Amino acid sequence: MEVDWDAGGIETELGWALPAVYAGFSRSATGAVADVPGGPRGYQVLVAVTTEEPSSQLALAHRLGIDKTQMTYAVDALEAGGFVERRPDPADRRVRQVHPTAAGRSLLAAARVALRDVEGALMRNLTATEQIHLRRLLARVALTAGDPQPCTPDTPKDDPRP
Amino acid sequence: MEVDWDAGGIETELGWALPAVYAGFSRSATGAVADVPGGPRGYQVLVAVTTEEPSSQLALAHRLGIDKTQMTYAVDALEAGGFVERRPDPADRRVRQVHPTAAGRSLLAAARVALRDVEGALMRNLTATEQIHLRRLLARVALTAGDPQPCTPDTPKDDPRP
DNA sequence: GGTAAATCGTCTTGTGGAGAGACAATCGTT
DNA sequence: AACGATTGTCTCTCCACAAGACGATTTACC
Numbered sequence: 416m417e418v419d420w421d422a423g424g425i426e427t428e429l430g431w432a433l434p435a436v437y438a439g440f441s442r443s444a445t446g447a448v449a450d451v452p453g454g455p456r457g458y459q460v461l462v463a464v465t466t467e468e469p470s471s472q473l474a475l476a477h478r479l480g481i482d483k484t485q486m487t488y489a490v491d492a493l494e495a496g497g498f499v500e501r502r503p504d505p506a507d508r509r510v511r512q513v514h515p516t517a518a519g520r521s522l523l524a525a526a527r528v529a530l531r532d533v534e535g536a537l538m539r540n541l542t543a544t545e546q547i548h549l550r551r552l553l554a555r556v557a558l559t560a561g562d563p564q565p566c567t568p569d570t571p572k573d574d575p576r577p
Numbered sequence: 578m579e580v581d582w583d584a585g586g587i588e589t590e591l592g593w594a595l596p597a598v599y600a601g602f603s604r605s606a607t608g609a610v611a612d613v614p615g616g617p618r619g620y621q622v623l624v625a626v627t628t629e630e631p632s633s634q635l636a637l638a639h640r641l642g643i644d645k646t647q648m649t650y651a652v653d654a655l656e657a658g659g660f661v662e663r664r665p666d667p668a669d670r671r672v673r674q675v676h677p678t679a680a681g682r683s684l685l686a687a688a689r690v691a692l693r694d695v696e697g698a699l700m701r702n703l704t705a706t707e708q709i710h711l712r713r714l715l716a717r718v719a720l721t722a723g724d725p726q727p728c729t730p731d732t733p734k735d736d737p738r739p
Numbered sequence: 740g741g742t743a744a745a746t747c748g749t750c751t752t753g754t755g756g757a758g759a760g761a762c763a764a765t766c767g768t769t
Numbered sequence: 770a771a772c773g774a775t776t777g778t779c780t781c782t783c784c785a786c787a788a789g790a791c792g793a794t795t796t797a798c799c
Contacts, residue, residue: 418713418716418720420713420718422628423624423689424624424628424629425621425625425628425629425640426716426719426720427622427712427716428621428624428692429602429692429696429712429715430602430606430617430620430621430692431624431641431642432712432715432716432719433598433715433719434599434600434642434717435642435719435722435723436595436718436719436722437595437596437599438642438716438722438723439719439722439723439796440591440592440595440635440667440722444592455592456699458592458687459587459590459592459593462585462586462587462590462593463587464588466585466586466755467586467587470666471775471776471777472776472777473775473777478587478595480588480596480597480602481757482757482758482759482778483777483778484757484758484759484777485756485757485758485778486777487777487778488645490673491778497718507765507766507775507776508764508765509765509766509775509776509777510699510776510777511762511776511777521757527585530590530592530737534591535695537716537718537721537722539719539721540720540721541714541717541718545714547700548710548714549711549715549718550589550591550615551582552703552707552711552714553591553594553595553598553711553770554588554589554594555580555702555703556594556595556598556601556700556702556703556711557588557594557595557597557598557601557700558580558588558701559699559701559702560597560598560600560601560602560699561597561600561601573777575776633741633747634747634748635746635747635748643751644786644787644788645747645748646748646749646750646786646787646788647785647786647787648748649749649750653749664753669746669747669794669795670793670794670795671746671747671748671793671794671795672746672747673748690760734741
């Protein structure tokens with residue numbers, strides 16, 4: 416179950432490991448958040464609206480990296496289940512602030528627990544410390560992954576081959 | 578540019594970081610391997626056939642995690658460009674072994690260099706050591722990510738979502 | 740030895756999600 | 770009050786993906 420890093424096989428490719436991990440996570444996570452209306456998308460919306468200041472659906476969509484048209488469906492599903500509610504912004508009646516309800520907060524707490532179990536199962540051959548490291552490294556990369564190729568002339572050109 | 582890990586925001590979710598990193602990588606990598614017929618899929622096939630023993634297309638598809646029908650298209654595109662060739666297996670004439678040509682090996686070498694640059698740009702706010710750590714951790718998780726839920730007796734299996 | 744079942748690779752077809760565009764409602768500016 | 774800009778929703782199209790069918794070939798069984 417070890418990887419030969421000098422052979423240059425398919426395991427050493429980010430283009431193989433990243434989709435593989437993502438596919439495995441999606442498969443498990445979809446079941447873990449099955450109770451959340453809208454599926455994984457609805458879960459993300461629920462996390463954002465409970466941990467951040469209320470903003471417009473458009474800003475929310477841009478932050479979560481999804482299309483604005485899909486945001487409509489996700490909020491529709493959550494609102495139909497009574498987990499969030501749309502409130503017209505008193506300052507700008509075009510925007511609909513999305514607020515979580517008490518049921519939404521409890522649903523999020525339950526889903527979070529189920530998701531943590533799934534994530535632990537996904538990274539089961541990593542130690543607890545390594546899991547934390549992987550989470551932090553991924554989050555830091557994701558922070559700049561959305562920017563479309565900035566011209567960084569000072570990018571270190573050293574060989575990142577393990 | 579730092580993450581507040583105690584707030585439980587969206588940045589702390591694997592379900593946010595993983596798709597974000599994967600989307601950023603796909604966007605950049607698609608351009609880096611644009612010269613490879615078949616795109617990213619063709620690149621993966623090229624890596625596999627040059628670093629592993631020749632096997633059937635079906636085994637190759639299962640190893641790369643792609644569908645057998647797509648493997649046909651990928652090999653078709655690579656063969657049309659003269660980068661791989663199908664050889665009938667002398668032991669079993671049903672299977673077609675996929676062998677790389679000299680042009681395929683040089684194309685792979687060039688694409689690998691371009692891909693390493695793209696990957697370095699993606700992880701540009703990580704040190705070289707951290708990049709190596711991330712690669713290894715991802716690869717180790719990916720090794721078991723394909724197995725469908727091996728030993729989690731406390732997870733309810735009653736959710737076959739469509 | 741002959742026949743039936745199984746396997747590999749290819750082709751055709753259906754399906755689901757994702758994104759672009761249009762449209763009504765609303766705000767800011769002049 | 771009039772015009773352009775922005776937000777949220779709806780509709781449409783496109784495309785990647787997978788399931789099934791089919792010919793070619795091998796293996797198992799009688």
